[in-house]
Amino acid sequence: MNGPLCDTWLEGGHSSADRLTQQSHPTRYESPGLEYGTCFCSRGCEQSEEINVYIVGKHDAISNGEVRHLITRALLEAVSTEDLSVRILRGGYSDALVALCASSELSPVVLKFGPMEKIEAEHRNRLAYMGEDAWLEEHGLNELFAPVEIEIEHRKVEWSMIAYRYRGGGSFEELKHFNDFEGFIGSYLWSSDRDAAPSDNTVSECFRAMAFTLGADRGITQGGPLQSLAEYVPSVDWEEGVSAVIRTAAAFCPDLNELNGLREWWDENLNGVLFAPVHDRRRLHGDARFANVLVDDVRSEVHLIDFGSGRLGHVFEDFARFELDLLFKSVPKVNGSQEVDRAQLVTAVNFVLRDEVNLGNEELSSRSLKCLRLWRNAMCRSFPQLKHSGGLMMYRWFLLGECLKRTTWVNIDTAVLIFTICALRQYLSDGALDSTWISNAPQSLASQLQCRAAYVPTRGSERLVNNMRNDAKKGALSDHDRRKSAVRLLAETGQSYLSPRGVFSNEVRDVLRDGGRLQVVILNPLLTEYLGLSACYGGSGEDGYQANELLERKTQESIRGYQILEAEFGTAVELRLARFGLAQTILLTSGSSFLEPYFRYARIERERLLFDSFELELEGTGTHSRSLLEETFSFHWAHSDTCVPVKNTKGKHGK
Ligand SMILES: Nc1ncnc2c1ncn2[C@@H]1O[C@H](COP(=O)(O)OP(=O)(O)O)[C@@H](O)[C@H]1O
Numbered sequence: 288m289n290g291p292l293c294d295t296w297l298e299g300g301h302s303s304a305d306r307l308t309q310q311s312h313p314t315r316y317e318s319p320g321l322e323y324g325t326c327f328c329s330r331g332c333e334q335s336e337e338i339n340v341y342i343v344g345k346h347d348a349i350s351n352g353e354v355r356h357l358i359t360r361a362l363l364e365a366v367s368t369e370d371l372s373v374r375i376l377r378g379g380y381s382d383a384l385v386a387l388c389a390s391s392e393l394s395p396v397v398l399k400f401g402p403m404e405k406i407e408a409e410h411r412n413r414l415a416y417m418g419e420d421a422w423l424e425e426h427g428l429n430e431l432f433a434p435v436e437i438e439i440e441h442r443k444v445e446w447s448m449i450a451y452r453y454r455g456g457g458s459f460e461e462l463k464h465f466n467d468f469e470g471f472i473g474s475y476l477w478s479s480d481r482d483a484a485p486s487d488n489t490v491s492e493c494f495r496a497m498a499f500t501l502g503a504d505r506g507i508t509q510g511g512p513l514q515s516l517a518e519y520v521p522s523v524d525w526e527e528g529v530s531a532v533i534r535t536a537a538a539f540c541p542d543l544n545e546l547n548g549l550r551e552w553w554d555e556n557l558n559g560v561l562f563a564p565v566h567d568r569r570r571l572h573g574d575a576r577f578a579n580v581l582v583d584d585v586r587s588e589v590h591l592i593d594f595g596s597g598r599l600g601h602v603f604e605d606f607a608r609f610e611l612d613l614l615f616k617s618v619p620k621v622n623g624s625q626e627v628d629r630a631q632l633v634t635a636v637n638f639v640l641r642d643e644v645n646l647g648n649e650e651l652s653s654r655s656l657k658c659l660r661l662w663r664n665a666m667c668r669s670f671p672q673l674k675h676s677g678g679l680m681m682y683r684w685f686l687l688g689e690c691l692k693r694t695t696w697v698n699i700d701t702a703v704l705i706f707t708i709c710a711l712r713q714y715l716s717d718g719a720l721d722s723t724w725i726s727n728a729p730q731s732l733a734s735q736l737q738c739r740a741a742y743v744p745t746r747g748s749e750r751l752v753n754n755m756r757n758d759a760k761k762g763a764l765s766d767h768d769r770r771k772s773a774v775r776l777l778a779e780t781g782q783s784y785l786s787p788r789g790v791f792s793n794e795v796r797d798v799l800r801d802g803g804r805l806q807v808v809i810l811n812p813l814l815t816e817y818l819g820l821s822a823c824y825g826g827s828g829e830d831g832y833q834a835n836e837l838l839e840r841k842t843q844e845s846i847r848g849y850q851i852l853e854a855e856f857g858t859a860v861e862l863r864l865a866r867f868g869l870a871q872t873i874l875l876t877s878g879s880s881f882l883e884p885y886f887r888y889a890r891i892e893r894e895r896l897l898f899d900s901f902e903l904e905l906e907g908t909g910t911h912s913r914s915l916l917e918e919t920f921s922f923h924w925a926h927s928d929t930c931v932p933v934k935n936t937k938g939k940h941g942k
């Protein structure tokens with residue numbers, strides 16, 4: 288991996304600012320095929336004036352001048368009068384500066400800078416976990432680099448550096464064989480190019496390598512003292528946010544009983560197991576997430592990085608962290624979205640919680656489940672005590688502990704995590720699962736139906752809520768993109784939209800004036816259903832089986848309003864009369880959908896209160912709910928008649 292770096296090594300991430308600066312130094316970096324970097328000289332850098340540093344990318348908080356300063360100081364011994372290429376790598380979850388550096392005399396190496404104590408700990412942990420790295424030693428990069436003072440957001444801080452051997456491709460051809468574990472498994476699971484994706488054997492080999500790395504003999508204390516389960520399972524920082532997340536989740540999902548009293552249950556049951564079935568104490572990696580495992584899929588090698596969280600503990604901790612990444616990242620998403628498929632989550636969690644440690648041996652067609660089984664098999668081979676009586680149950684406590692820790696992480700799918708927590712509690716309590724650990728409570732409304740708002744008038748709030756939903760509808764009509772679709776409305780009378788006196792009449796006119804179209808289906812006054820609705824309005828006449836006057840007036844107002852609009856905007860506005868009864872109002876604009884179900888009751892109240900049903904505002908495109916609403920509208924549109932003004936409908940129904 289010596290020699291100048293090819294351009295793919297520096298791929299991506301050039302801002303236009305970088306390009307502009309490149310043009311001002313067009314001749315500085317002449318190796319063919321190389322991206323130009325940016326030369327930053329904001330500090331005097333008298334100690335390194337001969338090193339030209341070309342930086343691609345940017346750290347969120349550290350200026351490139353400071354980056355240059357750190358790197359030149361750290362590499363002063365290793366690089367002399369050379370041009371140095373630096374690519375800032377996407378940081379993980381710490382604020383560290385991670386940079387890939389190389390020059391013609393320095394093989395690619397990854398330098399990680401961070402606060403002195405943190406980097407010192409990382410260095411110590413790596414040494415204890417992995418021993419000396421011969422390659423780093425040979426290149427004089429194995430020592431912790433002494434602190435350098437730099438400025439971050441106007442504060443002076445002391446940072447140190449740890450070097451890692453670069454685990455990535457040195458050429459375009461090689462690049463695709465290196466990945467972190469997420470990329471590697473992602474390619475196995477989802478790649479449509481099966482020739483390019485890793486084979487079952489490669490995946491199996493990499494899981495084996497991973498399990499053996501995590502389970503390697505590092506000062507294990509065998510057959511140790513009898514300790515309670517609580518002494519092994521890492522403690523949960525309930526007061527540092529975990530309790531708050533669980534409380535919020537419980538409020539959103541009142542149907543998930545497992546969230547109630549979770550902390551008390553956890554304490555009581557952990558302490559209740561006086562003698563843990565499997566003893567272990569060893570040096571742990573401490574953060575065996577996919578992002579900290581780099582894979583070379585040609586050699587089926589895995590390389591751990593990021594030793595900052597190393598500590599002593601039970602090997603189940605490292606296994607559980609890795610396995611949960613595998614579980615969460617291998618559950619398929621709903622087609623074309625980022626939403627985890629909940630049916631598949633149920634399958635995967637049920638699978639992981641099977642009673643056989645090895646997860647059975649029947650033929651599996653799902654690659655996701657196959658991965659979980661391959662990993663479990665590797666884990667059992669690396670740490671056979673897992674098969675001891677009670678071993679698997681003990682491991683599940685670690686899985687639950689790891690889930691609880693993750694509740695305070697950022698960028699996680701909280702719903703999936705919460706459901707898994709419920710499943711684990713259920714399993715650890717009852718030794719079995721029903722599927723009620725998936726919530727169907729209001730948060731599902733938000734996440735699955737993409738519901739943006741629910742307008743629910745409670746006593747006294749009717750006017751307020753009515754105004755809010757009217758504002759939301761006005762907003763949706765004003766934001767309507769006429770190039771995308773027509774505004775579509777399915778309603779009992781449509782009076783609010785079509786009548787010149789209707790609350791939305793201005794917005795409707797604006798849509799049409801803007802070149803948009805409006806399609807409306809309303810209830811046909813000749814339908815029997817019209818009489819049902821009339822009965823709600825208080826009926827009419829003594830026998831009650833006649834159209835209601837108020838209702839009729841509304842319908843007539845709509846039809847007249849339509850005629851006025853038609854005279855002005857022609858066929859851009861269409862009104863049709865439904866052949867079947869309507870169960871709800873549906874309003875569809877390009878960006879929003881509104882749904883108000885109808886209820887049958889005396890509507891006199893409604894006239895007084897303006898609003899006594901409820902209405903949902905849903906996402907406008909690409910969702911399950913939107914297609915249901917669109918199909919409903921289309922159905923009524925297809926089964927409707929053009930509007931002939933109806934006069935004097937009285938007496939058409941009835942005896
Ligand atoms: N030795 C290496 N070879 C290739 N890429 C690396 C190497 N070390 C780190 N990286 C990349 O940089 C990212 C951040 O490094 P890491 O040490 O995990 O920092 P953090 O503490 O911010 O998570 C990694 O997820 C990986 O993509």
Ligand SMILES: [Mg+2]
Nearest residue numbers: 379380579593
């Ligand atoms: Mg990391």
